Amino acid sequence: MISGGDDVPRLLIEAAKRLETPIQEGDIIVITHKIVSKAENRLIELANITPSEPAANFAAYTGKDPRVVEAVLRESRAIRRMSQGILITETKHGFVCANAGIDKSNVEGRETVALLPLDPDGSARRIRLSLERLSGKRVSVIISDTHGRAHKDGEVNVAIGASGFPVILDRRGEMDLFGYELKVKRIAIADELAGAAELVIGQASEGTPAAIIRGYKVRVDEASKATDLIWPRDKDLFL
């Protein structure tokens, strides 16, 4: 259970020790954004929100709670799709997802909802540096959220924050089995790692907000971040 101001890196280190799998050199720590949002006090009380007129209009159209719509609009820089029960926006970070990532699960208080961290890449970096200082090991950190997809049913966990490794593994220029040069392979490993972690993190009452991925080698990269995965608008063919 995480509350505002909690020291997430210290709690992770302690939990890993308690589970007899202390953090090792090269570990990739995937953390569900919910505990980061809680530690950073990114919770809001719907009771304290007065919907603006646009929010009330959109709420009537989508059938959503006007206070939730207001919160979504405040967290968004653009609306991408609206329809019955659906409000897909572009968050201020640039992620395209339902309700600007605002959600209710595993948040205490019947009318309290969690917002995404203000700067998930910055949070990932702070948590990574703190984990490295506390453990003496070099690690990578991913902060994850569960997003729907265009074209496909169901949701998958993706990286909304990342620090310590290249979020894309660029394999262009490598040779295949027959000496043919790969031209298009750029693998979004940050998202694949986040998805893999989701399989053990779960999202209901497991109370497992983080996972350690061990044995997958990544290059050290201090600059790469999850927002690098977002297409600029002129490259997104499904605006």
Added chain:
Amino acid sequence: MISGGDDVPRLLIEAAKRLETPIQEGDIIVITHKIVSKAENRLIELANITPSEPAANFAAYTGKDPRVVEAVLRESRAIRRMSQGILITETKHGFVCANAGIDKSNVEGRETVALLPLDPDGSARRIRLSLERLSGKRVSVIISDTHGRAHKDGEVNVAIGASGFPVILDRRGEMDLFGYELKVKRIAIADELAGAAELVIGQASEGTPAAIIRGYKVRVDEASKATDLIWPRDKDLFL
């Protein structure tokens, strides 16, 4: 190295034994579609393709090889996006991906390309039943391909064929830590498992066309399949 007519399930069983990790009850076997396409003779020689007039037109517009465009059109039921160097179609199965999934990597012959399996779900089912008969263990099978995404840079591995387990883990109705009922959690575990496998399968010269995921529990489901993950057109908000 797989050739037309090869018995993929038998080769997988033998490789697993050789690697001293024989298939176990509940294993999830993720197989890159390339070896399935090869075994099913889904290769074509570009030299044998005469581009139609539409293919020639689109090739001029996109800057692509007219023979490749012709092959893509033959494998597609609709075009979703076209621009410089980009041709995103809806395959006959319904997957939205670049070039109808046609690709060149790890295919012998300078002008030979691989098509997707005709019916990847059917292939997954046949391979699963064969693996189960040969091993005496119940398993699940995923046939994977690497797809780009709307809104985001980079590619991830996804399931284009699946058999033996529910491709979506529906957690709606479960309770969170505070007794709040989950309303929207439907996790596309088939895609998360495919993405996890990609991290070890690779796509260049590793010659690792399959992975075993062990220890992740799935429910037995004989009916669920990867094409269940495709939004019908009226639900795809990013047509």
